[in-house]
Amino acid sequence: MAGTDRTGEWISGGPAIVLVEPQLGENIGMVARAMANFGLSDLRIVNPRDGWPNEKARAAASKADPVIDGARVFARVEDAVADLSYVTATTARPRDSHKIVIGPAEAGARLRARMEAGQAAGILFGRERFGLSNEEVDLADEIVTFPVNPAFASLNIAQAVLLMSYEWMRSGEELAGRPRFDAPAAPPADKADLYRLFDHLESALEERGYFFPAERRAPLTHNLRNMLTRPGFSAQEISALHGVLRALRKAPRDAS
Template identity: 45%
Template sequence: MTGRARGAEIGPVGENTPVVILVRPQLAENIGAAARAMANGGLFHLRLVAPRDGWPQEKAWRTASGADRILEAATVHATLADAVADLHRVFATCPRPRHVIIETMTARGAAASLRDVAARGLRSGILFGPERAGLLADELAHADTLVQVPLNPAFNSMNLAQAVMVMAYEWWTAADSTPPARLVTNETRVATKGELENFFRHLTAELDACGFLRNPQKRPGMLRNIRAFFQRGEVTEQELRTLHGIVTELARGRRVLGRIEPDMLMDDEPA
């Protein structure tokens, strides 16, 4: 449509990324939200089969949040057969199978299969049915595999954009190498074992000086427990510097008190 900004940079469009096929979509807002979900997960090819209100529809751009290129490149097809004619594998999402015999996968399993299809240079597509009733049995017949998302069986209702988001997320994470957990250190870094040992010596010396480790029988076990506390996580260099400062200030305060405590004790002692 003319007179509109091109939207956000949504990344390179791969030739073999799965095609998202919305069958008989009813609301323009849902088409736009589906495009937004696609862009989140690196799916950029959109086909519309017999959209109820025609195409294009301005309202779709309002809910796409900048995924304009997907909407601008979307193709419209009169029949599902035409929309899947150039594909090698077709997956269909449907919460309620229409009494068909078909291979069924979870969204995660389907994403792994889609990645394998793409790696072999084949084209694939994912069917999503209309908002109210989903895909009909005759429409499911165009698919090789049924995709079902394991959700709360007492309430597994998703809207169109949510269903697209689940598949887009699984497609993206199937090839994503982000570790499940990591420590964000910003300007500092994880401390080395040598730096940690240096702090432990500093701390031990001050604990000895203040009498905390005065029991010789318990001292080895207490030191092991203290060491284990600091070894448990990835302490950063900045945190160690802060801890050094704390220990130093506590020791300084103890020495100052040590100079004034005798007079105070004399005043407080009973006659």
């Protein structure tokens, strides 16, 4: 999926990603890479087991160096979120808390709304083995969980960060009110052009007895015209189809 445009603008911003006591440098690197893919840049690490900087993290980040270089380390979760005014905690299971539990898409939209209102926001991600403690979840305003298969819920932190970063990026697209997919590059030809193709095909078929006996003509023509109308062929495509018909009307080369 490599497709980086080196001339493109490096998007940065978005909510802070707060990793609580991550163990493996590789996971931190994969988190940085996931963030960079979707334009997030503020990485905060609480008490990483193997210290910081961490060369394994840099290697796994696949050149997401601006994120790795800008990462900050904190001793406690409270310190890492001190300057934020809205914090979402990610959890794998429902918790016995009285907080609102939302899905990733809704969380992306809420984070976007807060940040556009000038509020600093962030997302907490727990330890590889046991996630966030109840006390850490208490520090958050809301809880986000992922709609995973209940019999196989093993998102790792890099995957969880990827999904939240993706939803962050997507919330911006949705709010921008943009069309969600591009129309085909070439517009459909006008109908006169299409009908000339019908004529060409039908006269070639007529010559070869395809419409015999005569009562077959109407249903066969109806079917062919429907099939050729549905795709919305462009003028260039119709021209190519005329070329195909001209070729097929010729005798085979080896028989000529």
